[in-house]
Amino acid sequence: MNIASIKADFRDRVCEQIELQPQGQERFLVKTPFRFEDGDHFIITLKRDADGWILSDEANTIMHLSYWLDTDAIASGNRKQIVDSSLSAFSVENREGELVIPVVGDGFGDALFNFVQALTKVTDISFLSREIVRSTFMEDLTAFLKSKVPPNRIEFDWRDNQKDPTGKYTADFRINHMKRPIFLYGVPGEDKMRDAQISLLTFEKWGLKFQSIVVFEDLLSLNRKPLARFTDVVGKTFSDFEQDNRERLGNLLDEALQEAQL
Amino acid sequence: MPTLIQLSDAEIDSLIREPKNTPSNLFPLTKLIERDKHKRRDYGVASLSGNEFVIAVRQSTLDTLNFSAILGYKMPGYNTVFRLRRYNGKHEHTNSIERTKLDDFHIHTATERYQLRGLREDFFAEVTARHWNLDSALRCLLEDCGFDPPPPAAQTLLFGPTTQ
Secondary structure: OOHHHHHHHHHHHOOOOOEEEEOOOOEEEEEOOOEOOOOEEOOOEEEEEOOEEEEEOOOHHHHHHOOOOOHHHHOOHHHHHHHHHHHHHOOOEEEOOEEEEEOOOOOHHHHHHHHHHHHHHHHHHHHOOHHHHHHHHHHHHHHHHHHHOOHHHEEEEEOOOOOOOOOOOOEEEEEOOOOOOEEEEEEOOHHHHHHHHHHHHHHHHOOOOOEEEEEEOEHHHOOHHHHHHHHHHOOEEEOEOOHHHHHHHHHHHHHHHHHHHO | OOOOOOOOHHHHHHHHHOOEEOOOOOOOOOOOEEEOOEEEEEEEEEEOOOOEEEEEEEEEOOOOOOEEEEEEEEOOOOOOEEEEEEEEEEEEEEEOOOOEEEEEEEEEEOOHHHHHOOOOOOOOEEEOOOOOOHHHHHHHHHHHOOEEOOOOOOOOOOOOOOOO
16 A cells, blocks of 8 residues: 555544654654643654564653653552553553554554554543542552651551461551651452451551551541451551541651650 | 533633743753653642642654643643643644534643533643744743743744744
């Protein structure tokens, strides 16, 4: 296919407002009306690689997401699953940050159609907020703590290596270098609440000196009896991880970290 | 349901102008971390008022004209950064309220009116001729946003601004 035919196929399969701008040999910028949520347009190039024509985002999409998201958050966990499934659904490959779709035969328009859909789906993860964030509660709590506590003072999935080499009893986060380290848990549901309770009681039995903090995803959704038992063994609790409690937790950590330095 | 305005135009302007210390390790831009085919680094910024800011630098390794130098404000209690200013490379952008389209180097600025519509705070952008690469974009950010000491002098340009 020549360039005029490719442009016609793009317009026929995707939309009329598509332009092709030459950028060197066998390389074109594909200008489309499709945009990120900040008004910047998707970057799409049509170029030849060893196996034929491809459409590439020139590694722009993930870089763009990093303006709003810690891209660690899309390298693992639920957000990664969303990204991976969005890409695979439209046969798009992630080549170390560069999103690419090979053009099969003369299917230029089909490739662009799929590519735009994949980019749109991937960028949608930056909308993950309160409605969906329930499933990313632990990731968000982790990111919050990373932003508040110096890296040399926080351990993740801590266990007592001497008393518990297999890691049966753990703390989600251990904030250290203080008289009594803080064991902090995120509790999204009852299973986790039970596990945290067993761990805390075991730490008590071992005679460890510690303070405990628990952040519930939604305390009101939990059954009262197991909740009552749990709150008997926990120090400080936060009933949810909404704005007010984020501030309170942040202040509490600031104070604890400062006191430890005195 | 009321629309959430995180910061008003006056607050945004005040935060942009607020005196800030230039991170001592900002220049030269040689210590960026490469990942996912782009270079990046975030620099914490202190101010006398105690407000916390961040300068975020991004640059594609496949297209050096695709970059961003961002001034963000760490809102107390929030886990995300409010982007006050973003100095971008050369690419297409459309302002949805003004219905203007541009295709050049540009500067994003946070506005109240875009927040009111539930859009990204730094949606609005204007074309600029003041920067032409990441280094000059970063210098413009320092000049515009209350940084002290002043940014290093521009390198002598033998052939004028780069264009693509």
